[in-house]
Amino acid sequence: MEGKNLLYLSRSDIEKINIPMSEIISTLEKMFFEKGQGRVEMPPKPGIHFSEDSYIHAMPAYIPAFQSAGIKWVSAFPENHKKNLPFISGLLILNDATTGFPIAVMDCTWITAMRTGAATAVAAKYLANPNSSQVGILACGVQGRSNLEALSCVFNIKKVNVYDIFAQSAQKYADEMGKKLDLPIEVMKDPRSAVLGSDIIVTSGPILKNPHPTIEKGWMKEGAFGSAVDFDSYWTGEALGEVDGLFTDDTHQMDYYRSLGYFTNTPPVSADLGELCVGTKSGRTNASDRIITMNLGLALEDMVVASLIYKKAQKLEVGHILPL
Structure with missing residues (x-):
């Protein structure tokens, strides 16, 4: 009976459904347009904190145009790798928007993982030079993989330079992602080598409240676009000071994080992705601008992707029906 059961989808179920990255990117762009029009609801994410950098966040959102509503309960524990556990874990509840x-x-x-990479691709579509072909990836974990996959959907990538503090992880990344995306990927001996000459730079390490940044002023070439998936953890204040524009997925949430002590050396936001998609604010002004986006990760993104997954799961009869 409707309203008496729910569908449970494990990670393996979701991977079996396998929504294409290109579809996730286009869906997020439509969602950001709705956000730019003010037709969504998403309060700041509250959380509980187990240490300075270990937390669980509650992330609710409602997007009427997609009839998608729900909440994500997601944890981030940077030390999990020592226990052979993933950095990110959690569950998402999707609700019927009518009942x-x-x-x-x-x-x-x-x-x-997928929506974060897709959000970088949406930002890059509006902010990177369209002829960008060389990518630098710093930190070769889950986000380093999904971001490169998403960027490959939007740009004609010809070369990828990667760096990770664990050389073995970087080599594994190069072998696996090179084969998956049919791209030449070179492991670099230091982060500077991965950044120099790159048209697009992605930093995707753990988010740290008091980071030890790596990227210095002068590394980012004129015209380059950077996606700081790990907030400002990889970027020195001097490096951020030379950018011509800083963007984010949600200005209000960045202001909220600033109030908590994050982004102390980060410049003011030029615009958010909703404003770019609607066209109320502009992005790159010329080909030589250095541009950075610091996407914070939005519940809006999670809910529209979850809605895609739910609909396809019903069609393919994937998952397990559980009684309420």
């Missing part, structure tokens, strides 16, 4: 009843519970790790 409020929960209709699905699903693992959120695949969703988080």
Whole structure:
């Protein structure tokens, strides 16, 4: 009976459904347009904190145009790698937007990875030079992979330079992603070598409140675009000071994070992605601008991707029906 059951989707179920990255990118762009028009609801994410950098966040959102509503309960524990556990874990609850009843519970790790990469691609579409072909990846974990996959959907990438503090992880990344995307990927001996000459730079390490930044002033070439998935953890204040524009996925949430002590050396926001998609604010002014986006990760992104997954799961009859 409707309203009496929900669909449970494990990570393996979601991977089996396998929504293409290109579809996630186009869906997020439509969502950001709705956000830019003010037709969404997303309060700042509250959380509980186990240490300075270990937390669990609650992330609710509602997007009427997609009839998508729900909440993600997601944790980030930087020390998990020492236990052979992923940095990110959690669950997402999707609700029926007409009755409020929960209709699905699903693992959120695949969703988080894919929508984060897709958000970088949306930002890059509006902010990077369209002829960008060389990518530098710093930190070769899950986000380093999804971001490169998403960028390859938007740009004609010809060369990728990667760096990770664990050389073995960088080599594994180069072998696996090179084969998956049919791209030449070179492991660099230091982060500077991965950044120099890159048209697009992605930093995707753990988010740290008091980071030890690596990228210095002068490394980022004129005209380059950077996506700081790990907030400002990889970028020195001097490096951020030379950018011509700093963007984000949500200005209000960045202001909220500033109030908590993050982004102390980060310049003011020029615009958010919703404003870029709607056209109320502009992005790059010329080909030589250095541009950075610091996307914070939005519940809006999670809910529209979860909605895609739920609909396809019903069609393919994937998952397990559980009674409420």
